[in-house]
Amino acid sequence: MKFFSSQCSFDYPWAHVSASAWKKYPNEMSTHVVAVDVLRREVNPATGVLTTERLITCKQNIPRWLLAVVGGRDTSYVREVSEVDPKTQVFTLRSVNLTMNNLLSVQETVTYSPHATDPSKTVFDQTARIEAYAAFQKLCNKIEDWSVDRFRQNAQLGRAGFEMVLDKLAQTVPDNMLAVTAKL
Template structure:
């Protein structure tokens, strides 16, 4: 079993960072995400918003992995989140539903409002393999290395969406989907209004794993 823990401070207030987190797909740093769908959403009696999303991701294997270790190249991920507007905190638990014998990752993220309009993100994860055959430790080390890399890419994706939200809030201009290209993030066109982008569901085209 391997453990991961990391914190990151955003220079943006909690409501904006939370919005960017839930709008993070699609983005060019998450090309391994094939789809993301809300399967349930409800309010609690205390006013918190509970959401469950089903995410399909493309799985990759290292070259040393034996053939047949997983049955297919995609994996369903379940994401369960709570948005507490009174406590100004988002709690999110994510775990894979497939290939759990080869490797299962339980990820826990929180976003908390701090002083001076900043937001603290804390990410913790537990990586476990039950594959055996002398490969358990190697698989867990591989999973930890990939998870650490993907956390960085996820943060870059959230940061990109934060930039888009700032543009939408600061000027009544229309935003092009080309803004999602990190090499042309400042380009603005009249293809789509910012309100449409922030409210419409998006489907991610099939692509390979970014790493």
């Protein structure tokens, strides 16, 4: 089992970042994400929390040796469940791979929350637990190491792509409009 962790802050307020998160894909930097489909969306009337379930379709450049070993393909599916709490201003996304999950489990959690001392910034926190299942530990280690490296590369590209989305939204939607929609 391997772990991945990444933290950073975006130079935008939480309302801007949380609105932009819905527009993150597709973007020029994360070309491995080819489709995002909303399966379910609901607001809890008691708490105001918005819960959304999405199916994310990815195309990965998977090494031939791995495809030969597991008999997989380069298209994969990820289930993402997110919760946006406008009262606490925490946006949490939890995702898990659906494809080849009997051979490799990837469980990711991402949170966006206001910076503790600077409300013009948003803190991004990402963690992932990656575990391979195979008869040989050496093979598990190789799959996990490759997966962590791929996850790291995709995270860097994803962050760069999200910065582009944040910039684009900042040019088209005034911050006061984002603050209003965040409170709805």
